[in-house]
Amino acid sequence: RVEVRINNQWGTVCDTGFDVKAGNIVCRQLGFGTVKRIVGRAGYGRGVGAIHLTQLRCTGSEFNLGRCPHASGNTALACTHGGDVGVECHVPNVSTCDQYSNQPYNVRLHTEVDRANPNIKRSYP
Structure with missing residues (x-):
């Protein structure tokens, strides 16, 4: 998600108006490649609290989502957490290693979202 x-408050982004351009901005902000898939309708769970952005109209060149034109005021209130958006990003230039390799400093990372509590991410060494 x-x-x-x-303003020091975390909030979700509505899927209304969220397109490939917005997805690419998110993936770029996170240090990944381009967007692989956009998951709407709270496909990664409903958030809580504020819904900060809805009806995004990104050009794709923005540095972050906050630079995209978006709805505000009463128009923004039309979105619910049932419309929280998520993305999957392409991961470019990733090399993998054999888990049994004896090379020093090999790194392996696995992260998954706990569907029972989507706000918790578990990482395994």
Whole structure:
């Protein structure tokens, strides 16, 4: 699920108007490649609290989602957490290693979202 921090408060992003351009901005902000898939309708769970952005109209050149034109005021209130958006990003230039390799400093990372509590991410060494 995509969440942004505005004025020290984390909030979600609505899927209304969220397109490939917006997805690419999110993936770029996170240090990944381009967007692989956009998951709407709270496909990664419903957030809580504020819904910060809805009806995004990104050009694709913005540095972050906050630079995209978006709805505000009463128009923004039309979105619910049932419309929280998530993204999957392409991961470019990733090399993998054999888990049994004896090379020093090999790194392996696995992260998954706990569907029972989507706000918790578990990482395994």
